[in-house]
Amino acid sequence: MKRIFDAQLLGPAIALIVIATLVALTTDRFLNPGNLSNLSLQVSIVALIAIGSTIVIITAGIDLSAGSMVALLTMILAEMLKFMGLPLPVAILLVLGCGLALGLTNGVLTAYLRIPSFITTLAGLIAFRGLALLFNNGSPIFSLDPNLEPLFYGSLLGIPLPFYYLVFFYGLAAVVMNYSKLGREIYAIGGNPSAAALSGINVRRVQTYAFAIAGFMTAIGAVLMSARLNSGSPNYGQTLELQAIAAAVVGGASLAGGRGNVLATLIGSLTIVVVQNALNLNAVPTSVQNIVLGMIILAAVGVDMWRNELSSKIGALFSLSHTRQRGA
């Protein structure tokens, strides 16, 4: 367990606790059970997609296509349910398969055809939304399946279902990243791709897997998005990829690769959503909300970059009592 809950979680966790406490003290309705449950619904879609974004970021890549992919996948799901009359479970499985395939495409283009992931997924960001517009003449499709909505709004033992999804997928991701060979290889290729290749790691295949995982998690997000709004629309998921990347970065993932913790990303997602929620409850306009979000990202990365200097300054205060140690 020491490996999963490592020191990287500490900073983001403290930040979240401080922010949540401040919000709770200043905003009456924040701690209402209704609001808290709403909060977990709000965070779920971003947080699930952010699992994939984090893994891609750890490989030193980036996935900008998630938001548009959500739009495309909600349209595919809507098309299958509304016009092709497929049963719900089949349609969902097919959408998950589509997400996996789109992620694989991103991965193959990046890893094997050596197009930088920023470009590959930027192309995806533009093209996937275009593809989404090909369905139903570009119009949203509403009222899909009566059994779809409960997947998002349903609850078990009084706890909303999305909470269980978060526990399941984050638990799985944490175990894979910390205990599996694939997880280790993902960290290795992000840390030093040349060394990884010389150590016999199949760098291209691991990169491709990372994007495939991201595609799959995006598909999970897309199904929940459809369930939440009981519809599919080419306009869904705008800037979702950026929120997911922001969550990873607030959680301490380094865009240079090799460093990051999926559980910290969950904390990062929560931090962002708590702030948004607080601003909403206080009727702060969207313009200010966006400015605040930008500031949070800057502050999170800033603290991370300055951490070494800060800790050495703090260390220097205590070093007088240290015994003299030798060697630099």
Add this chain to the structure above:
Amino acid sequence: MASSDATGSRLCVTTELVRAKTMTPISEIKEPLWEVIDLVKRYPGVLANDHVSLKLFEGSIHGLLGENGCGKSTLIKMLSGVQPPDAGRIRCGGEDVQLHSPTDARGKGIATVFQEFSIVPSLTVAENIFLGRLPTGRFGGVDWAAMNREARAVLAEMEVDLAPAEITGNLSVAEQQLVEIAKALASDARMIILDEPTAALGLSEIDHLHKLLRRMREKGCAILYVSHRLDEVERIVDEVTILRGGQVVRASGETEISVDNIIAAMIGEDVGEHYPKTNNSREEVVLEARGLTTAKGVSDASFSVQAGEVLGLGGVLGSGRTEIALGLFGADPLLSGEVKIHGKSVKIRNPMDAIRAGMALVSENRKFDGLFPNFAAGGNITTAGLSSITRAGFLDLATEDKATADYIRELEISPQADSKTINLLSGGNQQKVILARWLFSNADILIFDEPTQGIDVGAKLAVYRLINELTAQGKSIILISSDHDELLAMSDRIATVQHGTVTGITKASELSHVDLVKASSDQKTHKLQETAA
């Protein structure tokens, strides 16, 4: 530049005195140009510089020596304005100065050539030389003609044959190093700090560099010279200061400048033998490479390695030794040629194939393609053998922890390696961790490309002992080294490499240092004449 009133004749006298390697400290003769007094620098948990004092004189090459982690780099950083000292004084020409930034230090006449180059590969040689202070014309634009003219003058003065308009990234490592030095020269620095300037250079390049340094000394520069290659230190420096554990253990004039004395002072004990070689070579051929050819300059290279043997690859920088290793290991795809292991032909298309066939490669540049800076020792050690600790896709972390602890103990790696990420360790410890990686992968044919480059004497000895242990177990080693003494002493046979091919294989015992240098250079001139004709 307060004390620049030194006349040429006075300098001449000083350098004569210096040349005589007198045991009298120069401090009794003249005022130092730069002086540091009782410098203290503390990092969290480590006292990196503990009241270090040093005097640097005009017209003198001052060697700064010590094992990795002794505080050399810290001292250089403070003298270059990269980091401020916690306590102590830095004096220039008898006056206290503060070096607030590298720019500040450069403005005061200190030019530093760091181990990691500060060259911008996409710019031309001239642009790099004048980077940060490009000559400007009347309207504030860059005066390109003047810049190229001045660059040409600087390069001519150095007797370096480089075109100012050449893109720096296209040059060899050695040539880039010369550009770095030209940059220091062009800034009219009165003091030049060189941190491991020869780590990437071959013998002739080192000679060239030394010639250059001597000329700069004649001109009255003070030079602070840091190197792990003690044989060349012995040849070039006028005085030495030796650091150990952040303290000066031998100030200038306190030790005779000879390799044995220096080593004894550096590690604090006598090292009887620098190269403890044992002969374990057996008649059984383990690896046979025939006609290896790659797109990266290897053409028709053939050689064989026996069980328990160390096969040295000798040759000048750029002769293709490293490229042969990369081709054999599958990192550069083989265009043609055959590799046989234990008599069986093996197809090696990539490093994965090579590792499966029992090979290992300790690469030349740790930072570039060896280390995982995001992992502590454990992750770095197991990467090449992950399959052996994987059950149903998951890692057996208990085995990893145990193996890591074992290697840390056996190879005497710093215990901090267990918890700290590897980029925070010294070069010697990093290299040992990488060696441990290939011990863990249980390879039988290990390619060591410059395994002792940039690591301290103690760590070097550990590498040599490891080579002996491995060969005693019947494992084979292909050793690439620019340190000819090391190559001669540690190899059983030496294959001379020229232009990407093996031109001859001789028993190491039948070769002398001179033979080795001659063999490579003779063939080089021969080849040049061929191409000229």
